[in-house]
Structure formats: C-alpha cells, structure tokens
Amino acid sequence: MLDEKEKSRCGDCLECKYECCFSNQQCGDSHIFGILASDELHMLMDNKRQIHFRPGETIMKQNTPLTHLVCIKSGMAKVVSEGPKGKNLILQIIKDHSIFTGGGAITDDFRHFTVAAVTEIDCCFVDTSRLYSLLTKNSSFAIELLKHCNTQHLKMLTSLINLSHKYMPGRVADTLLYLKNIIFETNPYNFILSKQELADMSGMTKESFIRSLKEFEDSGLIRHTRNSIEILKESELTEISRNG
Amino acid sequence: MLDEKEKSRCGDCLECKYECCFSNQQCGDSHIFGILASDELHMLMDNKRQIHFRPGETIMKQNTPLTHLVCIKSGMAKVVSEGPKGKNLILQIIKDHSIFTGGGAITDDFRHFTVAAVTEIDCCFVDTSRLYSLLTKNSSFAIELLKHCNTQHLKMLTSLINLSHKYMPGRVADTLLYLKNIIFETNPYNFILSKQELADMSGMTKESFIRSLKEFEDSGLIRHTRNSIEILKESELTEISRNG
DNA sequence: TTTCAATATTGACATATATCAATTTCTCAA
DNA sequence: TTGAGAAATTGATATATGTCAATATTGAAA
Numbered sequence: 001m002l003d004e005k006e007k008s009r010c011g012d013c014l015e016c017k018y019e020c021c022f023s024n025q026q027c028g029d030s031h032i033f034g035i036l037a038s039d040e041l042h043m044l045m046d047n048k049r050q051i052h053f054r055p056g057e058t059i060m061k062q063n064t065p066l067t068h069l070v071c072i073k074s075g076m077a078k079v080v081s082e083g084p085k086g087k088n089l090i091l092q093i094i095k096d097h098s099i100f101t102g103g104g105a106i107t108d109d110f111r112h113f114t115v116a117a118v119t120e121i122d123c124c125f126v127d128t129s130r131l132y133s134l135l136t137k138n139s140s141f142a143i144e145l146l147k148h149c150n151t152q153h154l155k156m157l158t159s160l161i162n163l164s165h166k167y168m169p170g171r172v173a174d175t176l177l178y179l180k181n182i183i184f185e186t187n188p189y190n191f192i193l194s195k196q197e198l199a200d201m202s203g204m205t206k207e208s209f210i211r212s213l214k215e216f217e218d219s220g221l222i223r224h225t226r227n228s229i230e231i232l233k234e235s236e237l238t239e240i241s242r243n244g
Numbered sequence: 245m246l247d248e249k250e251k252s253r254c255g256d257c258l259e260c261k262y263e264c265c266f267s268n269q270q271c272g273d274s275h276i277f278g279i280l281a282s283d284e285l286h287m288l289m290d291n292k293r294q295i296h297f298r299p300g301e302t303i304m305k306q307n308t309p310l311t312h313l314v315c316i317k318s319g320m321a322k323v324v325s326e327g328p329k330g331k332n333l334i335l336q337i338i339k340d341h342s343i344f345t346g347g348g349a350i351t352d353d354f355r356h357f358t359v360a361a362v363t364e365i366d367c368c369f370v371d372t373s374r375l376y377s378l379l380t381k382n383s384s385f386a387i388e389l390l391k392h393c394n395t396q397h398l399k400m401l402t403s404l405i406n407l408s409h410k411y412m413p414g415r416v417a418d419t420l421l422y423l424k425n426i427i428f429e430t431n432p433y434n435f436i437l438s439k440q441e442l443a444d445m446s447g448m449t450k451e452s453f454i455r456s457l458k459e460f461e462d463s464g465l466i467r468h469t470r471n472s473i474e475i476l477k478e479s480e481l482t483e484i485s486r487n488g
Numbered sequence: 489t490t491t492c493a494a495t496a497t498t499g500a501c502a503t504a505t506a507t508c509a510a511t512t513t514c515t516c517a518a
Numbered sequence: 519t520t521g522a523g524a525a526a527t528t529g530a531t532a533t534a535t536g537t538c539a540a541t542a543t544t545g546a547a548a
Contacts, residue, residue, distance in 0.1 A: 081405050081409075083405070083409035083488070084409065084486070084487070084488050085488060087409055089405070089408060089409070103398060103401070104394070104398065105394070106387065106390050106391055106394055107391055107394040107395050107398060108395075108398075112398060112401070112402075135383060135386070135387050135390075136383050136384065136387065137383065138383065139379060139380050139381065139382065139383035139386050140380065142379070142383050142386035142387055142390060143350065143379050143380065143386055145390060146350050146379075146386060146389060146390045146393065147350055147351055149390065149393070149394055149397075150348070150349070150350060150351040150393055150397070151351050151352075153393075153394070153397035153398070153401065154347060154348065154351060154352075154356060154397070156401060157347070157356070157397065157400060157401060157404065158356075160401065160404040160405065160408065161325050161327070161333070161404065163408055164327075164333060164404065164407055164408055164447060165325075165327035165328065165331055165333070203408055242328070243328070244327070244328050244329065
C-alpha cells in the first residue's frame with residue numbers, strides 16, 4: 001500500500017493510482033506488475049504519463065522508436081499491421097488493464113505495430129528504460145514479462161495463421177466469435193467497430209465481409225443490424241470456423 | 245572451461261562439447277547460453293540428449309507437450325505451421341547453432357509448430373524444467389531468453405505478415421532473397437528443398453510457385469535448374485518484393 | 489541398364505476474392 | 519429539419535490463385 005503522499009505523485013492522473021492500473025486483480029490476464037515490491041512499482045511508475053485519446057487517434061505508430069510501453073486504463077484499442085498500399089490487418093483488440101509492448105520491447109526497440117483508439121481511451125505510458133533496469137534486478141519479473149510477451153506474440157501468430165489457412169467464411173466466423181467471447185462477452189453485442197474494421201480483422205475487403213455476413217444471416221446463423229450482432233447458432237459458426 | 249571429466253559426461257555425443265554447441269562465438273545470432281557461468285551451463289546440459297535425424301523426419305510435432313527445447317548442432321530444419329486440410333506453411337528455416345523453443349516455452353508449454361529435418365541433422369534436446377530453474381536464479385539469462393524468444397516470434401510474425409500483405413510475385417521474391425541472403429549465403433545456390441517446400445514457404449501451391457519462377461526466368465531476373473537458383477538482378481527482385 | 493516412383497512442369501479450367509461504380513442508409517452539424 | 523459527408527450495401531466484372539489432369543523428368547533400386 002502506498003501512502004497519501006506517494007499517491008499524489010501520480011500527477012495528472014488522479015484516479016489512476018498504482019493499484020488501479022496494475023494490481024494483480026485488475027490487470028487483465030497478466031500478473032506482470034503484480035509481483036513487484038512496492039518500491040519497485042513506485043520506481044517504475046514514478047514518471048509515467050496518463051494520456052487521453054479520442055476514437056480513431058493513433059496511440060503508437062508502427063516503425064517508430066519504442067521508448068515507452070502502454071497500459072490501458074479504460075477503453076478499447078486496435079492493434080494494426082500497416083502494409084504497403086494501405087492494406088491494414090487488425091491483429092488484436094485490446095481492452096482495459098492490458099499492457100502492450102509494441103512487439104519489439106527488449107528486442108529491437110522498434111514498434112512493429114500501430115495501435116489506435118477505438119473508443120475514448122485512457123492509457124499510461126511507462127518508460128522502458130526503467131523497465132529494463134528492473135528486469136536485471138528481479139528475475140521473477142523478467143520471467144513474467146517473458147510470459148507476457150510470448151503470450152502476446154503467440155496470439156498474434158495464431159490469428160495470422162488462421163487468416164492465411166482459412167477461407168472467407170471461416171475467417172468471418174472467427175471474427176464474430178472472437179468479438180462475442182473475448183471482447184464484448186455478451187450475446188447480442190453492440191460494437192463500435194466499422195464494417196471496414198471488421199473486415200480488417202478478417203483479412204478481406206469490407207464488401208466481401210458484408211457479403212459473407214449476409215450469407216450467415218440468410219442461413220439463420222446470426223442476426224445483425226447496423227452496429228449490433230447476435231449469434232444465433234454458435235455451434236454451427238464454430239464448425240465453420242474449424243473447417244476453415 | 246570444463247575439465248576432461250566434465251566433457252566426458254556428454255555421453256553419446258562425444259564431439260558435442262558444451263563449448264561446441266553453445267559458446268558465445270558459435271551460437272549463431274543468439275548469445276543466450278554464452279552468459280551462463282560454467283556450473284550453470286553444466287547443470288543445464290548435464291542430461292541433454294543428442295539425436296540424429298534423417299531428411300524429412302519430424303523433430304518436434306505441433307500440439308505436443310513442450311518438455312525440451314532443441315539446439316541444432318549441424319544441419320538444417322524447417323519450422324512448419326500445420327493447418328487443417330494439409331495446408332502447410334513454412335515459417336522459417338533454421339540452421340546450425342540455433343536454438344528453437346517450439347513457440348510456447350515459458351508460456352503454455354505446448355509446441356505451436358512442427359520442426360522437421362531438411363538435411364541430415366544433429367540436435368540436442370535440453371530439459372525445459374532445468375531452464376526454468378536457471379531463469380529464476382539468473383536474471384541476465386532471463387533477459388537473454390526474452391530477447392531470443394521475442395526475436396524468433398517477430399521473425400515469424402514478419403514473414404506471416406508479408407505472406408498476407410503481398411501478391412504471389414512479391415512472396416516468391418521474398419523466398420528467393422531469403423534463401424540467398426539468410427540461408428545459403430552464396431549466389432548460385434544449390435538447395436535441398438523441393439518445389440513444394442519452396443511453395444510452402446511462399447504460401448501458395450507448387451504449381452503457382454513454378455509459374456511465378458518461370459516468369460522471373462523469362463524476364464531475366466533469375467536462372468534456375470532443378471535444384472539450384474541464381475539471382476541475376478537482385479535489385480529488381482527487391483523492388484518486386486517491396487511492391488508486394 | 490531398365491524400371492518405377494517421386495518430383496517437376498504444363499495446360500485448361502474453376503473459384504475465391506478484389507475492384508469499381510452505383511445506390512442507399514445513417515449521422516450529425518448547421 | 520435539412521443537407522452533406524461518411525458508412526453500408528448491392529451488383530457487375532476483373533483478377534489472382536487454386537484445382538485437376540496429363541505429361542515429362544529425374545534419381546534411386548533392382
């Protein structure tokens with residue numbers, strides 16, 4: 001527990017106490033900051049900056065130097081691989097309490113992906129040089145970071161492999177199930193994402209995505225309005241996803 | 245330096261002294277084992293097993309539990325993602341003195357890829373539980389492993405992203421340049437890989453690969469016989485690769 | 489050498505998916 | 519409320535790439 005004086009150091013992010021962003025319980029799938037002693041945590045977070053972004057704004061840009069990692073306090077963002085000729089692939093959606101390293105932390109110190117806000121979003125920028133100095137002192141912390149980075153990379157690899165192994169219906173099914181089960185976690189879900197973004201998640205053009213969606217609707221697998229989707233027959237969608 | 249008695253413990257792999265497989269100088273792009281103290285190295289390698297494989301044999305199989313990582317002493321192997329319906333993608337070729345973790349080490353302890361021998365190959369299997377215990381003791385080692393895993397994953401991500409962003413000629417150009425500059429490092433290079441395998445590296449069917457190769461030959465960019473390729477106009481190939 | 493199986497090559501064709509253009513629907517600011 | 523720009527939808531068409539079948543070539547085994 002940090003005392004009042006320490007909390008106030010948090011500066012421009014009054015509500016963002018250390019516990020709030022990073023404690024064990026609230027840090028999403030990762031315990032990465034949970035194992036730090038309070039002085040270590042303090043050292044790491046001492047000079048962090050909390051920034052607000054509006055939907056569509058770029059949080060980090062592909063191919064720029066990686067000096068900070070980003071923790072999402074509230075809101076939702078997309079991880080994009082920007083290809084030549086404006087072809088974008090959305091590899092992942094990240095939510096509250098996740099930590100994103102930009103792909104190249106502890107490796108080449110470059111950002112391999114662009115991250116852009118999907119909703120209004122608050123996130124904290126944490127200095128990677130402080131992170132590095134902690135790593136040499138605390139091997140459990142290094143192991144946790146190792147796990148976290150590997151997990152992140154494996155998720156992206158898996159989605160990319162799915163994209164290249166499957167046909168359109170399989171990819172659309174993947175996207176719909178991912179949104180329902182991992183991101184929104186309710187059944188008829190309202191989404192903020194445009195059809196273009198859903199298509200970028202599925203590795204196809206928006207026209208193709210819409211056509212595929214329509215086929216699912218005609219077959220009674222889903223129901224959808226402009227910005228909500230209800231999955232009616234999940235098992236059949238899963239089957240389509242599996243068959244590719 | 246290890247004394248005679250310690251060397252002899254290496255058991256069935258007489259020539260494979262610790263220094264040979266893992267020393268700083270010879271360990272390829274990775275210094276990962278180079279920073280270990282000799283007692284640590286000894287503990288890690290004490291019960292390693294060296295195994296010989298013939299071309300085509302599977303060294304590790306996707307979706308099996310990951311209990312050992314593999315170090316390649318001599319020879320060449322392919323890292324494959326096996327999709328449903330026999331669609332395979334070769335993500336990487338690995339050579340002498342590389343270390344391969346199977347993708348899921350320190351994460352979910354499952355192998356996310358298949359690795360198969362391309363040539364005759366000697367490799368050592370190192371127990372991951374010993375690796376884990378070393379990680380907690382030696383934070384520099386943990387950092388090195390972190391770098392190594394990240395680098396591996398980023399390489400695979402990069403090649404997958406190239407596969408999904410580019411058209412066939414760009415992908416074929418990528419494969420040809422990769423083989424020349426990274427793997428064989430000579431210009432007219434003889435390869436052991438079949439056209440099917442080259443196609444699997446490029447994410448297409450062998451027929452499509454062959455047609456694309458022929459177009460390059462007709463345009464005077466390359467010359468090729470059944471199992472050798474010479475790159476005549478590298479800059480133009482690079483251009484094709486860049487344009488996608 | 490002869491033979492056979494694996495690999496490579498070629499061609500004709502099918503199909504998945506992108507592209508382009510036209511139209512509709514929505515959203516939000518004036 | 520209106521109107522304009524953005525997003526969504528639809529249709530017609532082009533293109534990239536896969537599939538299938540036939541043939542040719544190679545290399546190893548007998």
